Amino acid sequence: MNLVILYANNNENMSNFFAEDLSLPGDRIIDQKQAISDKTLKINLNKNIYGSFAEIGAGQETARHFFRAGAASRTVAKAMSAYDKQFSDAIYTVEQDGRYVTESxxxxxxxxxVKLxxxxxxxxxxxxxxxxxxxxTVATIDFAKKFKGHGWVGIRFQNEAQGEFNEIILHIQFKENDVLLQQRTLGTLGVNLxxxxxxxxxxPKKLIHHLYDHLDKDQLEIDxxxxxxxxxxxxxxxxxxxxLVKNGMADAVMFAPNGKNILPANTLFRKNVLLLRGSFRPVTIVNINMYQKSLHQFLTKNNLSEQKTAVIFEITLNNLLALGEVNEQDFLDRAxxxxxxxxxxMISNFKEYFKAVDYIWNYSQEKIALTIGLPSLIEIFDAKHYTNLPGGLFEGLGRLFKHGLxxxxxxxxxxxxxxxxxxNIVLHDESLKPVYNYxxxxxxxIDIKNFEPQNLKIFPHKVLQKIWNNDESWQNDVPEKVAKLLKANNLFRKKDSL
Known part of the structure; x- marks a missing residue:
């Protein structure tokens, strides 16, 4: 049975209906893509939702949808754009770095x-x-079409009368090559948010999913x-x-030690980068030894400053999917x-190393290094991983090493x-040895020096097996802090849940 509901702009009874709809529990929200005009009208007809719009850099594209839907006076207290930098600075004060498209x-x-x-x-x-x-606050594509543009988008809102405010903040990267298309995309995204x-x-997952209503992932990325x-x-x-990564909305995302998501561009911008890829299930003393020794060699060899160097631990989606479906608790334990x-x-969908390097190079043209185990190096020189490239293995190696990696x-x-x-490495195809030797x-x-031979038999999967078997010797294989956390929080204990 299909149900069609018709409504008019100034129907007070319909407005009351939508006000009641606000309190519906999450699992009763209709999981269906609604027209943008329906969304704006539904909000406009709710007499209890009221607020302001401040849009800088791409027109008042979001507010425009609400004005076009009708009954906007019920929703819009104010809509403005402070395009002139002096006006903007007078209203919102001056940023220390002089930029305007920032989270700050x-x-x-x-x-x-909100104060107003x-x-x-x-x-x-x-x-x-x-x-x-x-x-x-947004920068759309430039005239030369060299920089496609990006922006910060957010809403601060109450979900109950006279209640505390909540906040959703996101950063987007435009992918379209036309400023008008980017403006329309931003307007649609704003309504969805x-x-x-x-x-x-x-x-929240449903909310994120519906941010792409009437949008395509080729139009913008939420990173x-x-x-x-x-x-x-x-x-x-x-x-x-x-x-975001699992659903193809972002190629890669990052979060800081405090668990807050951070913008990759800000983390990598003009930084030397050392990238360590692994399962980290769990982190072992070998992982830490690899990190410490390679960082020291990287800084010393290139005369780099540690303060200007970003160290990133990368877990790929491919690694998380190795168990079948992504297990969120397993992911959180590693994190x-x-x-x-x-x-x-960093969580990424980069199966190939050269894609990770290309991604970093987009934000930093400084020195980039990878830290890996020798088995991973053997796989880098295996042609089977490059069958999707027209130039095969040689194209893959060229893309990997082209930035002086x-x-x-x-x-x-x-x-x-x-x-x-x-x-003394043995490749899958020894005929590639001249290329490798180059x-x-x-x-x-470069070989990592001063490694600890007694720890070469430590592998995460063996440590995990010890934990499952209640073999307390696992504590000798991980950093002391990791051992305390593993025991205190009972991490990785349930084999059947993974």
């Missing part, structure tokens, strides 16, 4: 606009109103999103990062340990207890 700028916009709502609107006159402020804040906040406030007190933003050790974590290699202990390094000679493949 967006927060200042939301702070200012509270100062200028009489809550006693409308005790049932819930207020919001939507803002964006505002609608989601009021009608889908019970289920950072953070939820905060009482409505999202149970939300782990690291899981929201994972959701918990890395964050506790003070590391920045350095690979720091941790040795491997084979079944004969022989230590294998880059010097990169060794150019010092782009």
């Amino acid at each position: 700028r967006l927060h200042k916009m939301l702070d200012h606009e 709502l509270e100062e200028r609107l009489d809550q006693n006159e409308h005790p049932d109103r819930i207020y919001f402020s939507y803002a964006n 505002i609608y989601g804040a009021f009608y889908q906040y019970h289920d 950072t999103i953070n939820f905060s406030g009482p409505a999202f007190k149970s939300v782990d933003n690291r899981l929201m990062s994972l959701f 918990e340990l890395l964050c506790a050790l003070g590391h920045t974590v 350095e690979i720091y290699v941790y040795p491997f202990l084979n079944e004969n207890d022989e230590i294998i390094t880059s010097k 990169f060794v000679g150019e010092e782009q493949i």
Whole structure:
């Protein structure tokens, strides 16, 4: 049976219906793509939703949808754009770095606009109103079409009358090559975000999914999103990062040791980068030894400053899917340990190393290095991993090493207890040895020195097996801090749940 509901702009009864709909539990929200005009009209007809719009850089594209839908006076307290830099600075103050498309700028916009709502609107006159402020600060594609543009978008809102404010902040990268298309995309995204804040906040994953209503992933990428406030007190933003990558909304996301999602561009911009890829299930003393030794060699060899060097621990989606479906608790266990050790974590869908290097190069043209185990180096020179490239293995190697990449290699202990390094390595195809030797000679493949031979038999999967078997010797294979966390939080204990 199909149900069709017709409504008019000034129907007070329909407005009351939507007000009641606001309180529906998350699992009763209709999981269906609604027309943008339907979303804006539904909000406009809800007499209790009221707020302001502040949009800088791409026109008042979001507010325009609400004005076109009709009954906008019920929703829009103010809509503005401060395009002139002096006007913008006078309203929102000056940024220390002089930039305008920043997260800091967006927060200042939301702070200012919410303050005005509270100062200028009489809550006693409308005790049932819930207020919001939507803002964006955006740079669209430049005239030369060299930089496609990006922006910060956010909403601060109440989900109950006179309640505390909640916040959703996201960063987007435009992919379209036309400024008008980017403006329309931004407007659609803005409507989806505002609608989601009021009608889908019970289920943040559903909210994120519906941000792409009437949009395609080829139009924009969401590479950072953070939820905060009482409505999202149970939300782990690291899981929201994972959701973005898992659903193809972002190629890679990052989160800081405090668990907050951070913008990859800000983390990598003009930094030397050391990237460590692994399962980290769990982090072992070998992982830490690889990190410490390779970082020291990388800095010393290139005369680099540690303060200007970003160390990134990368977990690929392919690694997380090795168990079948992505297990969120397993992911959080890994993330918990890395964050506790003070590391920045990147989740990516880069199966091939050259894609990770290309991604980093987009944000930093400084020195880039990889730290890997010797078995991974053997796989890099295996042609089967490059069948999807027209130039095969040679194209893959060219893309990997073209930016002067350095690979720091941790040795491997084979079944004969022989230590294998880059010097005595055996490739799958030994005819590639001259190519391999070229990169060794150019010092782009470098052995990690001063490693600890007694630890070469430590592997994460063996440590995990010890934990499952209640073999307490696993504590000798991980850093002391990791051992304490593993025991205190009972991490990786349930084999059947993984």
